Amino acid sequence: MIGPDEMPTYPAERLAEFSARVFRHFGVPEADARQAADVLIASDLRGIDSHGVARLHAYFHMLTLGRINPRPEIRIVRQLPGTATVDGDNGLGLVVGPWANRVAMDKAEAVGSGWVSVCNTNHFGIAGYYPLQALERGLIGWAMTNSGRLVAPLWSAERMLGTNPIAIAFPGKVEPAIVIDMATSAAAFGKVEIAMRKGLPIPEGWAVDAEGRATTDPRRLIEGGALLALGGDREHGGHKGYCLAAMVDILSGMLSGANWGPFVPPFALQQNLPKGSVGRGIGHAFGALRIDGFIDPDEFRSQVDDWIRAFRAARPAPGTPGPLIPGDPERQAEAVRRTSGIPLVAAVVEALRDVSRQTGIPFD
Amino acid sequence: MIGPDEMPTYPAERLAEFSARVFRHFGVPEADARQAADVLIASDLRGIDSHGVARLHAYFHMLTLGRINPRPEIRIVRQLPGTATVDGDNGLGLVVGPWANRVAMDKAEAVGSGWVSVCNTNHFGIAGYYPLQALERGLIGWAMTNSGRLVAPLWSAERMLGTNPIAIAFPGKVEPAIVIDMATSAAAFGKVEIAMRKGLPIPEGWAVDAEGRATTDPRRLIEGGALLALGGDREHGGHKGYCLAAMVDILSGMLSGANWGPFVPPFALQQNLPKGSVGRGIGHAFGALRIDGFIDPDEFRSQVDDWIRAFRAARPAPGTPGPLIPGDPERQAEAVRRTSGIPLVAAVVEALRDVSRQTGIPFD
Numbered sequence: 001m002i003g004p005d006e007m008p009t010y011p012a013e014r015l016a017e018f019s020a021r022v023f024r025h026f027g028v029p030e031a032d033a034r035q036a037a038d039v040l041i042a043s044d045l046r047g048i049d050s051h052g053v054a055r056l057h058a059y060f061h062m063l064t065l066g067r068i069n070p071r072p073e074i075r076i077v078r079q080l081p082g083t084a085t086v087d088g089d090n091g092l093g094l095v096v097g098p099w100a101n102r103v104a105m106d107k108a109e110a111v112g113s114g115w116v117s118v119c120n121t122n123h124f125g126i127a128g129y130y131p132l133q134a135l136e137r138g139l140i141g142w143a144m145t146n147s148g149r150l151v152a153p154l155w156s157a158e159r160m161l162g163t164n165p166i167a168i169a170f171p172g173k174v175e176p177a178i179v180i181d182m183a184t185s186a187a188a189f190g191k192v193e194i195a196m197r198k199g200l201p202i203p204e205g206w207a208v209d210a211e212g213r214a215t216t217d218p219r220r221l222i223e224g225g226a227l228l229a230l231g232g233d234r235e236h237g238g239h240k241g242y243c244l245a246a247m248v249d250i251l252s253g254m255l256s257g258a259n260w261g262p263f264v265p266p267f268a269l270q271q272n273l274p275k276g277s278v279g280r281g282i283g284h285a286f287g288a289l290r291i292d293g294f295i296d297p298d299e300f301r302s303q304v305d306d307w308i309r310a311f312r313a314a315r316p317a318p319g320t321p322g323p324l325i326p327g328d329p330e331r332q333a334e335a336v337r338r339t340s341g342i343p344l345v346a347a348v349v350e351a352l353r354d355v356s357r358q359t360g361i362p363f364d
Numbered sequence: 365m366i367g368p369d370e371m372p373t374y375p376a377e378r379l380a381e382f383s384a385r386v387f388r389h390f391g392v393p394e395a396d397a398r399q400a401a402d403v404l405i406a407s408d409l410r411g412i413d414s415h416g417v418a419r420l421h422a423y424f425h426m427l428t429l430g431r432i433n434p435r436p437e438i439r440i441v442r443q444l445p446g447t448a449t450v451d452g453d454n455g456l457g458l459v460v461g462p463w464a465n466r467v468a469m470d471k472a473e474a475v476g477s478g479w480v481s482v483c484n485t486n487h488f489g490i491a492g493y494y495p496l497q498a499l500e501r502g503l504i505g506w507a508m509t510n511s512g513r514l515v516a517p518l519w520s521a522e523r524m525l526g527t528n529p530i531a532i533a534f535p536g537k538v539e540p541a542i543v544i545d546m547a548t549s550a551a552a553f554g555k556v557e558i559a560m561r562k563g564l565p566i567p568e569g570w571a572v573d574a575e576g577r578a579t580t581d582p583r584r585l586i587e588g589g590a591l592l593a594l595g596g597d598r599e600h601g602g603h604k605g606y607c608l609a610a611m612v613d614i615l616s617g618m619l620s621g622a623n624w625g626p627f628v629p630p631f632a633l634q635q636n637l638p639k640g641s642v643g644r645g646i647g648h649a650f651g652a653l654r655i656d657g658f659i660d661p662d663e664f665r666s667q668v669d670d671w672i673r674a675f676r677a678a679r680p681a682p683g684t685p686g687p688l689i690p691g692d693p694e695r696q697a698e699a700v701r702r703t704s705g706i707p708l709v710a711a712v713v714e715a716l717r718d719v720s721r722q723t724g725i726p727f728d
Contacts, residue, residue: 080476082446083657112444113471113479113651117658140619153675155684160675170614178614180607186600203599212681230594230601235567236550237594237605243544243690244608250534250542254667255504255658261674278670287477293447294481294619303618306642310625311517311524317576320519326607 008349009341010364015053016041018352021361022056026063027070028092036094039125042132044342047333048181050190051126053344057351058268059092060358068092068122074099081111085256088121090281093145097124097284098133104286105137112293117256120280123147123267128181128330131169134288135177138297142287143167144248146258148266149274151185151245152226154238157212159226160262163189164248169327171291173301175308179327184244186228192218205232251285258283372713373705374728379417380405382716385725386420390427391434392456400458403489406496408706411697412545414554415490417708421715422632423456424722432456432486438463445475449620452485454645457509461488461648462497468650469501476657481620484644487511487631492545492694495533498652499541502661506651507531508612510622512630513638515549515609516590518602521576523590524626527553528612533691535655537665539672543691548608550592556582569596615649622647 016037023033036059044052062068072091076084084103088096100118107114124130127143134141147162163183170178187206195202196218209215210224214233221227229241253260259279266272291297308325316322337343344352349364356363380401387397400423408416426432436455440448448467452460464482471478488494491507498505511526527547534542551570559566560582573579574588578597585591593605617624623643630636655661672689680686701707708716713728720727 078656078658080654080657082472082475082477083654085658107477108446111446111475111477113446113475113477115477115653115657152681153678153687155681156675156678156687157681158678160678160687166608168611170618178610180611182601182604182607184604186595205600208681212679212684230604231550232600236569236596236600237546239688239690240546240548240594241601242687243546244530246542246690247532247544250668250671254534254664254671255653255655257659257663260667261671262678278667289479289619290444290447291619292442293444293479294442294449295621299621300618303624303642304614307614307618307625311520314517314520314522314524314626315576317516317519317521317572320576323517323520323524323606324603326603326610 007343007345009343011341012041012045012338015044015342018356018361018363019053019056022060022355022359023070023092025359025361028095029071032092032095035098036092039094039098039129042129043126045334045337046126046128046330047337048126048330050188052342053352054348055123055267057355060355061268062122072096076103082107082113082115084116086116086118088118088281090120090122093122093124093282093284096121097130097143100284101130101133101141101143101286104288105134105139105141108139108288108290109137112290114288116286117251118284118286119256119258121258121282121284123282124284126181127165127167128169128179130286131167131179135169135171138171138291140168140170140289140291143284144252145284146249146253146260146264146282148264149262150189150227151229152208152212153242154229154234157208157210157226158262161229161242161245161249162264163227164245164252166244166248170304171301172304172308173298175305176331177327178304178308178325179330181330184230184241184248186230186232186238186241189227192221192227196222205236248285253279253283255285256283371707371709373707375705376405376409376702379408379706382725382727383417383420386424386719386723387427387434387456389723389725392459393435396456396459399462400456403458403462403493406493407490409698409701410490410492410694411701412490412694414552416706417716418712419487419631421719424719425632426486436460440467446471446477446479448480450480450482452482452645454484454486457486457488457646457648460485461494461507464648465494465497465505465507465650468652469498469503469505472503472652472654473501476654478652480650481615482648482650483620483622485622485646485648487646488648490545491529491531492533492543494650495531495543499533499535502535502655504532504534504653504655507648508616509648510613510617510624510628510646512628513626514553514591515593516572516576517606518593518598521572521574521590522626525593525606525609525613526628527591528609528616530608530612534668535665536668536672537662539669540695541691542668542672542689543694545694548594548605548612550594550596550602550605553591556585556591560586569600612649617643617647619649620647
């Protein structure tokens with residue numbers, strides 16, 4: 001990866017303003033455009049470059065073609081005090097996701113536990129954004145989403161599942177929160193693309209070729225192969241990663257009436273279209289818990305602090321800095337990027353300039 | 365592993381009856397003893413030999429020493445309509461677990477979503493037992509538990525987490541349910557013990573030695589090393605397995621006021637005691653969802669059937685039978701064992717005979 005010092009950096013506020021203006025250009029209402037930009041920029045701030053403004057061009061493309069509804073009428077189609085299904089009316093996932101997450105949090109505040117499944121929606125940014133929102137309301141929050149097929153179930157040669165992430169966060173008292181945000185695939189597709197561009201092999205356990213054979217050649221994956229689920233092969237627990245991806249797929253896609261498995265539409269237009277449709281859009285799931293429904297919140301937060309300190313103090317493995325706390329890398333990235341700006345690779349800058357040219361919104 | 369045909373087999377009913385009588389011998393009430401035996405035998409039936417009657421001797425030992433309360437007053441110590449914390453009064457996890465799981469299911473039936481955290485409890489058998497109970501009430505159910513330390517967080521040399529399993533199940537209509545039950549460690553400790561007895565190496569990515577260096581020597585793990593979390597090293601996503609184990613630890617141990625991380629007491633007496641105590645007993649977590657709080661249950665079950673058929677039809681990888689559906693191996697084991705009986709290795713038979721001798725309850 002190119003070091004940040006070799007890349008131009010942009011203040012987060014400026015990228016957020018540009019993104020919001022691009023969304024508004026397509027008729028996205030002001031508040032929704034700001035919300036969508038906030039999710040995108042949270043990703044850049046947290047160092048997850050693949051899910052931030054690097055994707056603005058793809059959103060732009062989908063909006064240009066009318067594939068995403070800029071003014072959705074998002075609504076609850078079924079509910080109980082602790083559950084709901086939300087229909088996103090084919091809106092931006094960056095808008096539908098936060099809306100549905102608020103429903104989960106409202107329900108948790110009302111009865112202690114809320115769980116919301118979402119259909120007819122699109123890519124929702126980083127899963128980690130949503131539990132961070134829950135932290136602001138003093139809740140434990142989960143987020144999951146299914147996504148376009150890239151991952152083969154163990155013992156298959158076929159892409160059947162997305163990278164289907166799971167996120168959850170727990171608030172500390174003095175220490176920062178524990179924030180988990182992880183794809184259920186063995187590796188990110190973006191890492192495979194980087195290896196291919198550099199002509200490097202990928203580690204064993206990441207991928208199979210189009211015939212389902214293990215491969216370390218990134219081209220073999222990209223040309224019709226598949227990522228493996230977390231764990232890789234059978235011996236290393238690849239069946240477990242497959243189980244997690246399946247869980248996310250069913251809670252997000254099936255419980256809501258969205259598409260699931262190989263039928264989930266891809267994020268970007270250039271990706272292969274699925275074989276058909278078994279529901280509407282992609283699916284998300286959000287959960288929320290009221291901590292005081294279980295334990296005194298102050299006591300809980302103190303214990304989270306103690307957990308963090310105990311794990312930081314665990315004896316390091318040789319040649320490593322010792323165990324991290326989930327969320328450390330993202331928090332460290334954010335501390336740097338809030339002051340120094342967000343580094344963007346040339347291809348992303350060029351894509352943003354292209355959006356600027358086509359919309360007339362100034363970028364730089 | 366020795367094939368079942370080389371081992372004596374025992375009818376499930378007989379093992380259940382023997383186990384229940386052993387529990388009653390220590391003053392466990394009749395219904396609780398049957399419940400505990402039911403959880404144990406479910407494990408043997410489903411082919412998870414490590415968690416069934418193979419553990420009866422350890423329960424016997426703990427009850428003999430008064431380390432487990434045979435007549436606990438299990439109670440809800442805090443609750444909201446969709447949440448509860450259950451104090452297991454140091455009872456058998458095989459009794460406390462089903463009790464708390466019923467609370468989660470009752471709450472889900474009342475408000476759609478129920479989440480229960482449990483403290484002051486002990487080992488609860490296979491996690492997969494609990495979502496199967498939820499299926500019988502037409503619910504989606506989760507179960508998690510923390511357990512004695514065996515697993516090092518990524519980049520640590522120290523055992524800090526248990527194998528912390530996650531289970532969840534989804535009902536089909538014509539097809540059998542999808543049943544996920546997985547430890548969050550790269551492999552089961554039992555597999556390492558088998559390799560050691562046979563003098564065989566273990567795969568890379570399973571373990572580190574006492575200094576935190578990767579090892580394929582099972583003795584290095586057992587003599588002060590640690591299992592790795594699902595994913596293994598950093599390159600293969602070991603940070604993700606660590607995150608999952610942490611999630612289970614916090615939802616089970618910390619939200620309830622139980623012990624967490626390195627402080628979780630071990631299952632059996634011969635294991636190393638933790639450094640201290642930060643709560644009461646081990647912790648479990650149970651979740652339950654009412655399907656009709658999201659979607660028409662009949663529609664959901666039909667879609668689960670379609671999911672299963674789509675995944676069974678996915679192109680197989682060479683030299684494999686093609687993808688399994690989560691729960692297939694356990695269901696297949698149960699079909700055989702319900703009719704042919706449960707095969708027990710000589711050491712387990714001998715342990716049961718020892719329990720028989722010491723209690724006067726006839727075994728064989």
